[in-house]
Amino acid sequence: MPPEASIPSHLGFAILGLLARRQRTGYDIAKAMERPVGYFWTARHSQIYPELARLEDAGLVRHRVVDGAGPRPTKRYAVTAAGKRALRSWVASELEPQPVRDLETLKLWSVWLVAPEIAKSFVRQSLSAHKARLAAYEEELAGVDADTDSRDPGHPLFASRLTLEGGVRSRRAAVEWCEWMLDELDWAGDHHRSDRHRQGHGARRGT
Amino acid sequence: MPPEASIPSHLGFAILGLLARRQRTGYDIAKAMERPVGYFWTARHSQIYPELARLEDAGLVRHRVVDGAGPRPTKRYAVTAAGKRALRSWVASELEPQPVRDLETLKLWSVWLVAPEIAKSFVRQSLSAHKARLAAYEEELAGVDADTDSRDPGHPLFASRLTLEGGVRSRRAAVEWCEWMLDELDWAGDHHRSDRHRQGHGARRGT
DNA sequence: GTTTCATATGTCAACATTGACATATGCCGC
DNA sequence: GCGGCATATGTCAATGTTGACATATGAAAC
Known part of the structure; x- marks a missing residue:
């Protein structure tokens, strides 16, 4: 034993x-x-x-x-x-909640401290990383999907297909999110410049 | 100094x-x-x-x-x-690639080892966790979104809004993914059974 | 009245993770 | 023939992270 x-x-x-x-x-x-x-x-x-x-x-x-x-x-x-x-x-067994550690979002959370142009370059970095990963997932999924074993729930390829599908979906969502943020920053940057020149610095708080 | x-x-x-x-x-x-x-x-x-x-x-x-x-x-x-x-x-600064540690996907990757019924209960657990988190994000985003400060790229609430929007989008994608997996497991479970028992079976929906 | 909870800061041992150091062979391109 | 790369397994110090132990007060629930 x-x-x-x-x-x-x-x-x-x-x-x-x-x-x-x-x-x-x-x-x-x-x-x-x-x-x-x-x-x-x-x-x-x-x-x-x-x-x-x-x-x-x-x-x-x-x-x-x-x-x-x-x-x-x-x-x-x-x-x-x-x-x-x-x-x-x-x-x-039960799926225990796991600690989250997402550096990308952590950085984004402090992005209000930098100029919109710098924020945009940050989002563009993210976007290209997500796009690259999405392409990798899609390619790998195409290969798995073509294999009929991936339909058998008792075959490893079945699990591979489920995980890859999740990867594709989450990265697609991330790509769309980045594109949405670029839009927001475009609009906000313009807007900000227009009434940029004077306003008081009151006590601001945020969550 | x-x-x-x-x-x-x-x-x-x-x-x-x-x-x-x-x-x-x-x-x-x-x-x-x-x-x-x-x-x-x-x-x-x-x-x-x-x-x-x-x-x-x-x-x-x-x-x-x-x-x-x-x-x-x-x-x-x-x-x-x-x-x-x-x-x-x-x-x-440049966004360095971060190590990934996703316990949910890691488990899912070995889900081919268990019966479809157990796999489904695993996915259902995930689904309800994602739904709960989605609801929390949506509620918090509604509050942030209502504040006009969240439109100012120099205000903390602007960054909060970007991160929460990402949370909502990724969780929505995760919820849809779980529902898709439940469909796959339904079909695969039936298919598996029908093969073993040599019974006819109806059509399935697309990938 | 007493239990329980929120406030509030700290230490410590154990475990998880990284990055560097260490080593030796065979193959490929130049 | 030489440099670089893939193969292949290990150790070690430093850092990151967790969970338990320690402590004291005020307020609310029962």
């Missing part, structure tokens, strides 16, 4: 999710954390290798040494039956 | 953004990190108090002791001129 299997961290479940689809080396996992898993969860290799060791201690994954190019033995990991059970029960 | 002002952390800028709108105690900041700033950035008081001390060391905020109900002296913080400059230049 493996040591008592403590509940893995979020990263642990991200790794189990990858290994449940197919076996991988730690290096493969690190690459997947850029794309496509990196679209919603990221980690560096320096976090992945220790986490794999912890998962193995808990009996949720195991490895076999294979041929490879590194200076150390290359290890290929696979999920165990216990690992798959842990993953399944995590998916079925 | 204060000690050399190192660049504050993201949390530091969140706090500066709050104090740039008006003075607050550490406790007030902690409450604001639930709502409305908590909509895009969160922190506990155990993180806020040390950060305020660091910001003060860097000369970006200062405090005055006021009457209060706590066991220790109550401190009211305000942003300094240097703090406002730091915040402004951060807003104008």
